[in-house]
Amino acid sequence: MNTFNSITTRRSIGIVKDEPVPKEMIEKILTAGASAPSHYRTEPWRFFVLTGDSRLRLGEVLAEIASSNPNSLSNPGRAKKMPLRAPVIIAVAAVHSDRKNVLIKEEYAAVCCAVQNMLLTAHDLGLGAIWRTGAAAYHPKVKDFFKLPQSSEMVAFLYIGYPENEAKDVKKNSYETYTVWMET
Numbered sequence: 001m002n003t004f005n006s007i008t009t010r011r012s013i014g015i016v017k018d019e020p021v022p023k024e025m026i027e028k029i030l031t032a033g034a035s036a037p038s039h040y041r042t043e044p045w046r047f048f049v050l051t052g053d054s055r056l057r058l059g060e061v062l063a064e065i066a067s068s069n070p071n072s073l074s075n076p077g078r079a080k081k082m083p084l085r086a087p088v089i090i091a092v093a094a095v096h097s098d099r100k101n102v103l104i105k106e107e108y109a110a111v112c113c114a115v116q117n118m119l120l121t122a123h124d125l126g127l128g129a130i131w132r133t134g135a136a137a138y139h140p141k142v143k144d145f146f147k148l149p150q151s152s153e154m155v156a157f158l159y160i161g162y163p164e165n166e167a168k169d170v171k172k173n174s175y176e177t178y179t180v181w182m183e184t
């Protein structure tokens with residue numbers, strides 16, 4: 001698939017089969033992530049590949065977060081099962097470089113580029129993928145789970161698997177809605 005075609009046909013796919021995804025495919029997705037640009041070449045992305053029971057361990061953390069927050073949108077039982085919605089989850093975090101001149105927002109931006117590369121590669125491989133977050137994703141306990149410093153940021157949970165059905169057609173506005181041409 002050429003790049004433009006890949007970009008314009010990618011859609012989030014949240015419902016996937018409970019079938020293992022070959023490691024080579026996951027490695028290709030990770031390679032795409034690690035190919036993103038980063039200012040000062042800090043490479044601030046960190047990837048955690050969760051398959052099998054490690055998803056249950058993440059579910060336990062999400063359940064703990066839900067039970068400690070009465071305003072949570074999710075109850076602990078539901079939260080616990082969330083990571084089982086796909087056979088592979090790649091959690092993506094930004095660990096900021098402490099090098100001089102590095103801006104934290106640019107570190108985050110670089111990791112978002114990595115995430116988009118990964119979504120596009122999953123799409124090229126015929127896989128379904130969706131970027132999931134939610135308030136719990138940013139809870140300090142999630143960083144602890146991944147042994148990340150509290151100064152880091154969780155950016156995405158990519159849920160990946162073979163698509164169960166076609167992606168929903170999402171209507172997007174034309175670039176014209178958002179573009180000003182400035183010629184003078």
Ligand SMILES: Cc1cc2nc3c(=O)[nH]c(=O)nc-3n(C[C@H](O)[C@H](O)[C@H](O)COP(=O)(O)O)c2cc1C
Pocket residue numbers: 010011012013014130131132133134170
């Ligand atoms: C930062 C970010 C967080 C997102 N979090 C969620 C989420 O928690 N749950 C979800 O269903 N989709 C989530 N999405 C996916 C969007 O819902 C999806 O991209 C949007 O509906 C547009 O559809 P498309 O990806 O098919 O173009 C997230 C997307 C981004 C960029």
